[in-house]
Amino acid sequence: MSTIRKVVLAYSGGLDTSVILKWLQETYQCEVITFTADIGQGEEVAPAQTKAENLGVKKIYIEDLREEFVKNYVFPMFRANTLYEGEYLLGTSIARPLIAKRLVEIAHETGADAISHGATGKGNDQVRFELGAYALSPNLKVIAPWREWNLTSREKLLAYADQHGISIEGKRKGKSPYxxxxxxxxxxxxxxxxxxxxxxxxxxxxxxxxxxxxxxxxxxxxxxxxxxxxxxxxxxxxxxxxxxxxxxxxxxxxxxxxxxxxxxxxxxxxxxxxxxxxxxxxxxxxxxxxxxxxxxxxxxxxxxxxxxxxxxxxxxxxxxxxxxxxxxxxxxxxxxxxxxxxxxxxxxxxxxxxxxxxSKEHSLFMPKIATFEEDAGAYKQQDAEGFIKLNALRLRIEAMNKYQS
CATH class of the missing domain: 3.90.1260.10 (Argininosuccinate synthetase, chain A, domain 2)
Known part of the structure; x- marks a missing residue:
């Protein structure tokens, strides 16, 4: 990592990534490029530009990816009726491959040596970001500050921000929010x-x-x-x-x-x-x-x-x-x-x-067959007897063996 000259950071403008931005500049003595994705999080993304500028960032990417996110990630996932462990609709998971893709693309466009993210060493997102990055650019380096630094609590992050003059809205001492x-x-x-x-x-x-x-x-x-x-x-x-x-x-x-x-x-x-x-x-x-x-x-x-x-x-x-x-x-x-x-x-x-x-063109439901009323011979109910007996054959053989013994 000693050769890191330029890093692309997934940047939200919040406490974690603002501290990471400054930490990267200090620790690696490198140029930091920020990338902020608007994927419909419902918060203003423009302030991230001002925050990044105040921390000395020269190249700032802020992109509206809402249409790409839904068309190329959410819709394909829903074609599969996807649920994790029978319940979770994977809202966080499905956003990570898009962010990883853009991090890699920006790194290539700018000649960066590495990308960086704010995921912790306990969670899934570090895996998602990095597996995506390595799949798309196997030689690109990844910097995960939460696995390197000693800023292991919100209080330490706030102290670091105060020490370095990093503006953080909504600071809360004591109990952390969700x-x-x-x-x-x-x-x-x-x-x-x-x-x-x-x-x-x-x-x-x-x-x-x-x-x-x-x-x-x-x-x-x-x-x-x-x-x-x-x-x-x-x-x-x-x-x-x-x-x-x-x-x-x-x-x-x-x-x-x-x-x-x-x-x-x-x-x-x-x-x-x-x-x-x-x-x-x-x-x-x-x-x-x-x-x-x-x-x-x-x-x-x-x-x-x-x-x-x-x-x-x-x-x-x-x-x-x-x-x-x-x-x-x-x-x-x-x-x-x-x-x-x-x-x-x-x-x-x-x-x-x-x-x-x-579905006028593709419906497989045929009322004349499924009806409980007179079906005019569309379905021959007598055929069911042979169908049942053939499917019961192995069950009958097993039962006969039991009775004979």
Missing amino acids: SMDANLLHISYEGGLLEDPWCAPEESMWRWTTSPEQAPNQPDEIELEYRQGDIIKVNRESLSPAKVLETLNYLGNKHGIGRLDLVENRYVGMKSRGCYETPGGSIMLKAHRAIESLTLDREVAHLKDELMPRYANLIYNGYWWSPERKLLQQLIDSSQMTVSGLVSLKLYKGNVIVLGRQ
């Missing part, structure tokens, strides 16, 4: 009271969603149009991917949809308790499964469900750029060629209720 991460898909909360898994989260913690108890007494009914597995219209209005998610977030927030309290298994080996708000994503998952139920062959649907946990683990653990994730994505995307049509939903007090689904 650690939060937000983007257009979700907001997460860790730390504080949540470190006791028996302790229920405070209502005041939730920033996006209305409490289901306080949500409107009148539901909203919405219609989503899908084309090859992706939403292209909301209530018959054509929207870009980011606008789709923004619209569904608004509706989900209004009706208290998408709250989750989870104890999860981190890749590094420890259990961690986190709370999440994923309003638009929760609506998307329910709707996508509804349109797939109409348009996917049974065995294709079941195969997707079998592969989904593996796919979810790859994203959670940071392997978005791995060959196996890309291979799975090809299979998933191929399955979506017929996943087009309409889904009607009711949103009410924390619930997403499917009202109907329709």
